[in-house]
Amino acid sequence: MVQISYRAAVARLASAQKSGAGQPAYLRWVNRPLGRRAAAVAAVLGLSPNAVTLLSGLCSLAALLVIALLPPTIAVALGATALLLAGYALDSADGQLARLTGTGSLAGEWLDHVVDAARLPLFHLAIAVHFFRWGDSYWLVGAALGYMVLSSVWFFAQTLAEKLGERGGDAPDAPAWMSFVKAPYDVGTVYLTVLALPFPTLFAALYLALLAFTLGVAALSLRRKYRMLAAQTRRATASAGG
Structure with missing residues (x-):
């Protein structure tokens, strides 16, 4: 593998970035730039995209254990939030690193989706444990478990819809205000509540x-x-019938 400098890697990644239009605010203006810099560091260190994916998962897991097991002090909140946001940035970095180094693979994409499928539901499970251990309103435990189910169902529905034919990704013509409207359900926003x-x-x-x-x-x-x-099924049926 040809060695690349940090500055050169950042420049190459910046020139190949999607517009981000239509994406939630934290993802668009904070997480992707952080992921770009993390990908550049990983390239300099010679890490593989899969190694970055696993590191992302480990950061998230460490944060969840902190949230679930330690009392809610300011130090705990700061540490857990930092680990969550680091894991989220690395989740963006693995794909960018794969594009930078030309080492993308179906297996790597699958691994990234597996980690993503576990990350957010486990976050809400950790919040449920937190409410159970340190809260005084057990109905909040039920709310967190409901949030866990919702996040899992929605992630699976989005992923499956893309596989079945719905096109996703950035919307180049989306106005900037849409990013702020979507901010409340951005993973980064959820993590910041910690x-x-x-x-x-x-x-x-x-x-x-x-x-x-x-x-x-x-x-x-x-x-x-x-x-x-x-509607896509009806069009396909009509086309086959014609």
């Missing part, structure tokens, strides 16, 4: 507000995907 862990009432309010928003958006998204796939 900063409020030492303040139980504030954390519960933020967490439940994101749950309500995400539930509404997910319901609309699932309805739209079903109708688009149904």
